[in-house]
Amino acid sequence: MTTIFKKIIEREIPADIVYEDDLCIAFRDVQPQAPVHVLLIPKKQICSIADLSEEDQSLAGHLLLVVGKLAKELGLDGGFRLVANTGSDGGQTVDHLHFHLLGGRPHQWPPG
Ligand code: AMP
Numbered sequence: 001m002t003t004i005f006k007k008i009i010e011r012e013i014p015a016d017i018v019y020e021d022d023l024c025i026a027f028r029d030v031q032p033q034a035p036v037h038v039l040l041i042p043k044k045q046i047c048s049i050a051d052l053s054e055e056d057q058s059l060a061g062h063l064l065l066v067v068g069k070l071a072k073e074l075g076l077d078g079g080f081r082l083v084a085n086t087g088s089d090g091g092q093t094v095d096h097l098h099f100h101l102l103g104g105r106p107h108q109w110p111p112g
Contacts, residue, residue, distance in 0.1 A: 005041050005096040019070055023062050026070055026101075034081075035104025036074050040066060046097040048086045067101060076103035083111075 008015040008027060015027035018038055029037040042059055046052060052060055071080050080103035085092040 001095060003045075003094055003096040005039075005094055005098065006045060009041070009043050018074070019066065021066070023059055024066055026066070029100070033100075034102040034107075036076060036080075036102065038070060038074065038101045040070065040099045040101060041096055047095045048090075048092060048097055049084045050086055051097070063099065067099060070101060071103065074101075074103065076101075079103070081107040 004013065007013045008017075009025055017025060017027045019026040019040075023044075024040060024042050026038050026040040029039050040063060042056075042063060044056070044059065046056065067082055080101055083100040083102065084090075084098070085100070
């Protein structure tokens with residue numbers, strides 16, 4: 001299934017891309033929920049974090065390492081919130097695995 005994120009990877013629709021390598025791409029969310037709100041996605045089409053398989057182990061680790069690098073590059077020295085909404089109960093609206101990297105303001109717990 002083609003999602004809007006696949007179209008961003010393929011450059012079929014524009015996005016404010018802040019990072020890209022062979023395995024993943026990160027771009028600013030169109031409806032930011034914090035001063036910094038970036039989405040990090042694998043280029044491989046994986047529906048959600050629940051759909052990762054053994055063969056994705058190094059990809060999953062890579063994504064987490066990129067989160068740390070991105071947070072530094074984006075100046076999130078005070079910390080950040082990393083979110084992977086998963087499935088309907090998790091509030092996922094785009095069926096392509098993505099991490100929300102949110103920062104630039106304090107975050108509350110528990111989330112809504
Ligand atoms: P989720 O609800 O966790 O599936 O998150 C999907 C996110 O994608 C939402 O925060 C949307 O604002 C964001 N989004 C949807 N379309 C685009 C787009 N074309 N460019 C950037 N972000 C988008």
